[in-house]
Amino acid sequence: MTHLIRSTMKHRLFLFDLDDTLLDFKASEKLSFVRTMQQLGLHEAVDGLFLQYQAINTALWKSFEMGDVSKDFLKVERFRKAFQSQDIQLDPEAASRLYLESLPETVVLIDGAEQLCQTLAGIGEVGIITNGVESIQSRRIASSGLSEHISFVATSESSGYAKPDVRFFEYATQMARSFAKDTSIIVGDRLDADILGANRFGIESCWFNPDGLPNESDARPTYEAASLHEILPSLRELAAA
Template identity: 60%
Template sequence: MKYRHFLFDLDDTLLDFGASERLSFATMLQSFGGEAGPALFADYQRENAQLWAQFERGAIGKDALKVERFRRVFDLHGLAIDPAAASACYLESLAETVVLVDGARALCEALAQVGEVGVITNGIEYVQSKRIGSSGLGDWIAFVSTSEACGHAKPDARFFEYAVRNFRDYDRSATVIVGDRLDADILGANRFGIDSCWYNPLRLDNPGEAAPTYEVSHLDQIVARLAG
């Protein structure tokens, strides 16, 4: 295998963020005496996605995002819950609620025998660090780079430049990123000039400008694809 430096997106690549998000949202509402019905959760996901898109464009700060997503959805549903308190409760639950994507543990273990595995994430630093610690993947992950610490977010090439400094004896030609998002992971790799593997479990079409080097639908396909 020509690769020695492996960058991984975290949410919905190694960890099932959707499952953790649903559980944490329900836990948060229950702590304030509410229930997470389908419409309420769907509205939260919509507002959250819009705000993260703004964050990736540099249009909103992460601290504001954490609270604003709850303020918007509570206003929509007439809920008298303090959005800042809700945010703190949700993040605490999210940090403890970890669901692995099938094959994540074996993949990280296998690639750590070949080189170094690093995680790059636009998520909130202390939450992501705790989630990795709870996941059991920490033994095989050499470092975690967050947009919060860097000051730039995927797909900004400056974030990738910041992350790869953590590799020993870094070689751009021996680097590959694995991620589920075309607009952040794959496009970011294209802009930075490294290879990429699109993890596409739903077998979605690629309608945009992002051009993955490889594409897989299951994590257990990755070692063989990268080995050529």
């Protein structure tokens, strides 16, 4: 079956974003945040604090991707700002440490992730491209059960650059067994990092968009998928077009 699928597809290198593409980071994030607050002795008003944390975290990650802050700064600052916003007297460094320790223990797979990676690994090569914390991402991938299907993991820490910087994708594709732009594709949920990066690098892309969000950006995906189950048939249709 895999051989038959392979013969009908043009892609051989599949570069997947990790969080909210293969792993449900939103679910893991909430579980880890609540666990961290409980360990620190905070049991009330955690939901409101979490919403504040998310907004701060998103803004800091955008600053990191623009090269304005370091990842080490981000990891602690998001908790410091969240605690400050609610006048909560907790140690942001302890919160950061406990939270990062918890993330690999709260891995949740997005439906269809393992089957898709297994099939694509039989067709070509699956690589992970992530701006996440390298040590944590490695442990999360190991906990997910996806490791055997993944050929390599490229992180912003190891490359020195973050998505959507073209130099990140140059670094990532050098890790592949073989690489050609016309037989490679990036799959990710973020227009501003994954899809824009693919546009700048000059390879095709699939925007994983389960929430049906409108594209109001300058990024232009080759196509879009509402579920991971749609990706394989879409790649085959793309090859036949």
